[in-house]
Amino acid sequence: MPINTFAKYFRKVYTNFATHIYDVPPRMLAFLILIIFTIVPYAGIEPRRLDILTSANLMAILAVSWDLLVGRTGLISLGHALFYGVGAYSSAILFKYFQWPIWVTIPLSLIAGVGMALIIGTPCLRMKGPYLALVTMAFPIAIVGFLYYFRDIFGGEVGIQRLPRVFTIPPFSLNERYVANYYLSLVLLALSSIIIYKIATSKTGIVFVSILDDELGSKACGINVTKYKLMSFAISGLFGSLAGSLYAHMLGGSATPRYFYDNTALIPIENSIVPIIVTILGGIGTIYGPIIGTYIYFLLNRYVFENLIQIDPHIQLLVFISIVVLLVVKWPRGIARTIVEKLEDLEEPREIEEIEKEKTKKVEKG
Amino acid sequence: MPLLEVENLTKRFGGLIAVSNVCFHVNEGEIIGIIGPNGAGKTTLFNLITGYLKPDSGKVKLRGEDITGLPPNKIANKGLVRTFQIVRPFRHLPTIANILVALQSYRGKKRIEWIKTPERKAMEMLEDVGLTEMMLEPAENLSHGDLKRLEMARAMALEPDLILLDEPFGGLSLVETDYMVKSIQRMHLDGHTIVIVEHKLYALMRLVKKVIVMHMGEKIAEGTPEEIARNDKVVEVYLGKAI
Amino acid sequence: MLEYIIIFGTISGLIYALIALGFTLVYGISGMANLTHGVFFVIGAYLYGVFSSYLSQLISPTFFYLIPVFAMISSFVLTGIIGSVFYRVTLHQILGDEVGILIASICGCIIFQQLIYIIMGTTAAFSFRIELLVPGKITLMNTDVLAGQSLAALISLLAFIVLSVFISKTKTGRAMKALSQDLEAAMLVGISTEKLYMFTTAISAGLASLAGILYTSTITEGVTSYMWMLGLAISFTVVILGGLGSIKGSLVGGLILGFTGTAAIKILPEAGVLQQSIPFIVIILVLIIRPKGLFGKRVEME
Numbered sequence A: 001m002p003i004n005t006f007a008k009y010f011r012k013v014y015t016n017f018a019t020h021i022y023d024v025p026p027r028m029l030a031f032l033i034l035i036i037f038t039i040v041p042y043a044g045i046e047p048r049r050l051d052i053l054t055s056a057n058l059m060a061i062l063a064v065s066w067d068l069l070v071g072r073t074g075l076i077s078l079g080h081a082l083f084y085g086v087g088a089y090s091s092a093i094l095f096k097y098f099q100w101p102i103w104v105t106i107p108l109s110l111i112a113g114v115g116m117a118l119i120i121g122t123p124c125l126r127m128k129g130p131y132l133a134l135v136t137m138a139f140p141i142a143i144v145g146f147l148y149y150f151r152d153i154f155g156g157e158v159g160i161q162r163l164p165r166v167f168t169i170p171p172f173s174l175n176e177r178y179v180a181n182y183y184l185s186l187v188l189l190a191l192s193s194i195i196i197y198k199i200a201t202s203k204t205g206i207v208f209v210s211i212l213d214d215e216l217g218s219k220a221c222g223i224n225v226t227k228y229k230l231m232s233f234a235i236s237g238l239f240g241s242l243a244g245s246l247y248a249h250m251l252g253g254s255a256t257p258r259y260f261y262d263n264t265a266l267i268p269i270e271n272s273i274v275p276i277i278v279t280i281l282g283g284i285g286t287i288y289g290p291i292i293g294t295y296i297y298f299l300l301n302r303y304v305f306e307n308l309i310q311i312d313p314h315i316q317l318l319v320f321i322s323i324v325v326l327l328v329v330k331w332p333r334g335i336a337r338t339i340v341e342k343l344e345d346l347e348e349p350r351e352i353e354e355i356e357k358e359k360t361k362k363v364e365k366g
Numbered sequence B: 001m002p003l004l005e006v007e008n009l010t011k012r013f014g015g016l017i018a019v020s021n022v023c024f025h026v027n028e029g030e031i032i033g034i035i036g037p038n039g040a041g042k043t044t045l046f047n048l049i050t051g052y053l054k055p056d057s058g059k060v061k062l063r064g065e066d067i068t069g070l071p072p073n074k075i076a077n078k079g080l081v082r083t084f085q086i087v088r089p090f091r092h093l094p095t096i097a098n099i100l101v102a103l104q105s106y107r108g109k110k111r112i113e114w115i116k117t118p119e120r121k122a123m124e125m126l127e128d129v130g131l132t133e134m135m136l137e138p139a140e141n142l143s144h145g146d147l148k149r150l151e152m153a154r155a156m157a158l159e160p161d162l163i164l165l166d167e168p169f170g171g172l173s174l175v176e177t178d179y180m181v182k183s184i185q186r187m188h189l190d191g192h193t194i195v196i197v198e199h200k201l202y203a204l205m206r207l208v209k210k211v212i213v214m215h216m217g218e219k220i221a222e223g224t225p226e227e228i229a230r231n232d233k234v235v236e237v238y239l240g241k242a243i
Numbered sequence C: 001m002l003e004y005i006i007i008f009g010t011i012s013g014l015i016y017a018l019i020a021l022g023f024t025l026v027y028g029i030s031g032m033a034n035l036t037h038g039v040f041f042v043i044g045a046y047l048y049g050v051f052s053s054y055l056s057q058l059i060s061p062t063f064f065y066l067i068p069v070f071a072m073i074s075s076f077v078l079t080g081i082i083g084s085v086f087y088r089v090t091l092h093q094i095l096g097d098e099v100g101i102l103i104a105s106i107c108g109c110i111i112f113q114q115l116i117y118i119i120m121g122t123t124a125a126f127s128f129r130i131e132l133l134v135p136g137k138i139t140l141m142n143t144d145v146l147a148g149q150s151l152a153a154l155i156s157l158l159a160f161i162v163l164s165v166f167i168s169k170t171k172t173g174r175a176m177k178a179l180s181q182d183l184e185a186a187m188l189v190g191i192s193t194e195k196l197y198m199f200t201t202a203i204s205a206g207l208a209s210l211a212g213i214l215y216t217s218t219i220t221e222g223v224t225s226y227m228w229m230l231g232l233a234i235s236f237t238v239v240i241l242g243g244l245g246s247i248k249g250s251l252v253g254g255l256i257l258g259f260t261g262t263a264a265i266k267i268l269p270e271a272g273v274l275q276q277s278i279p280f281i282v283i284i285l286v287l288i289i290r291p292k293g294l295f296g297k298r299v300e301m302e
Helices: A026-042 A047-072 A081-098 A102-124 A129-149 A174-200 A203-213 A215-220 A225-252 A270-282 A288-308 A313-330 A335-345 A349-365 B042-049 B072-077 B095-103 B106-114 B118-129 B144-157 B174-189 B201-207 B225-230 B232-239 C002-030 C037-058 C066-089 C098-120 C122-126 C147-169 C171-181 C183-188 C193-218 C228-242 C247-267 C269-289
Strands: B004-013 B016-026 B031-035 B057-062 B080-082 B162-166 B193-197 B210-215 B218-223 C137-140 C143-146
Touching (some): A047 A174, A047 A270, A047 A288, A081 A102, A081 A129, A081 A270, A102 A225, A129 C228, A174 A288, A203 B095, A215 A225, A270 A288, B031 B042, B072 B106, B095 B144, B144 B162, B225 B232, C002 C037, C002 C143, C002 C228, C066 C193, C147 C171, C147 C193, C171 C183
Parallel strands (some): B080 B162
Antiparallel strands (some): B004 B016
């Protein structure tokens, strides 16, 4: 069946898998890729390097959440690091003051993410594009000042250290932990993507796209646009916090202001910019786009350029950002999405008519 | 009680008075037209009635209820629905999804209880306007005429009490105009109350029973199409001073 | 204390106003929020430094006072060229796409940030100082003020005046005004939007560079390659306080920010740590209270 990514709204329409060789619905392709990823740790890579993939998986969760907000609902966020940090800090604070175990603090940090989204969203989402862009950029920076001011609670520059890890060294060995982290992050990425996919292709997701396309027209259809914007923001915040709290408990070991704003990084608002880069690389407005983009970015950045070819990180970043600009200006679909759409074009023309007829029948039945 | 009452509606933009003390009412089941030269304030009037602009003074009442200044979505949910002069479909969504959006509104959800699914209802609306084959096509691929029909279907999906059509014949060929006239007539026969703003007088005049003429923000005449055609002031406004 | 706030509030306010001026100009005329503006502010300072040292080798010491002048002019012109070329190559292609413009222009900031890093080196990228334009102190209203800061404020004011005159008296300026009022009418009359947008962007970038030079000369820490964020924050805060698209508004907004910022630091000295966060915090507070800004009209229909 033709894969028109934005047209795949009806679960009822899709009930069978591909018959044609080029005809691979994203589900099957995703499944295949998932299997490949599952085998990765046994493919002879140093366990230590799995951390790169693990952080890629977590960043992918952040990116997918960003894409739902920006690519699907049209609300621009230049400060998604906010949720990353909120997730990490809320979990860390709960640990610091109550010593609750992580299977309690992490879900609670998700609620903190949603709460933060609602608190910020209510006044801010009614603003016009550029204002919203700048307010979202300002929030993580302003929060850092807040963290420094209340340094007794939040630990100032040092943050909250020695957070419990998901997998502790006894009973796991160091190498085993790398593998375990990887698998956990992979599973959570898959789960998050599936949930966000389901939301994006549901009726609510349809309304999100209507806000992206024409907010005034959406209002004319009776839609309470503010409510849906908040919903999108809250979902985005939930998964963003998940990414942040997971990072804190799997890789980082601490919650520091650097989640929000990192003076030592190439771009201080790195965690806000990376979701943008990877989503545009991969293809904005899709679920797989940010994921593929994240992998391209991480593999090139951390693996190829640091180990195989030595390129100055500044030049690297310059190149990536220039490519992003190029994509935004000339090629808004991004790499992965263009490939997927090319796969569609390989369809035989006669098959399309048959399939359209089938679809019509199915929609009528459903 | 009239379905729609517009009382002394006024709107200024800086020094320009776009709509000045306009009053009229629409009874249930009527089909009326609003005409006037370009810049007369017709679309501004629509925007004031449907909540896209706040009037400087005046009131809009729907079935006696004051809806002045309410946000557009609330007004739509109360049964006052509009279409747009320049078509604005949801480009990325397939045609049927465009209708589904309307069915996700408060009004849409309430009214489709007795139908099986929103998809069913959406397909019916598409059938009504003859867009069934384009059902899964992204709206951006539709022709202008198709988009106008989609706009209608989307408005009708809300089962409105009162529909405001903003230049529904804009950009349509003769055949498409004919089709649109028939669609609007059908809507009227089904019991909907309709207000149409339009330039194409030949299409409008055969549809409506009452015409309101606007010029420079004011209502200058009201009457049947025949009366209006004979009204000197109206002719003067369209053609310049009577020779 | 009050005199302190008035004097330093005005000085910093005038400079803040200049930072925002270019941004509001572009937005008012083309309706586009060009976020790259933030980095022009930074580029200006760096170019000035480079030109200064270069010129000091060319011009004999007796004419030392010419160096800042020429350096400023060169920086203005070069930044203007860079800004308008970047605009033409990227943003101009996607004029209708709001999200795309925001993303691409932020990327512009990052691109130039990296270029500065690569060209100027690590040390300069983290702290680049510019000397005060003139050394020495003067006394105004019983307060000691650095002459350089006062001069910077005056130059800023001068820039405002020159720009206002330009817009009302010259043909190009009036064309710009026409565009800001009614795009379609302007196009009908034959004004070429493409050239004019480029020109506006050039002027706006030049103004930003001037602002960057003045700002950097008055702070001790020096400018950094990533200070574009601060540049944007200041621009936005000023614009929100004073209204978007209005030159006078920029002045008003800048002064308000200057006064409140100075007062805040005097009253809460420990907030000094937050000095550079202040614009960010102010943005958030103001936008929460008035989502359209203090002077913004409620835009009801797109």
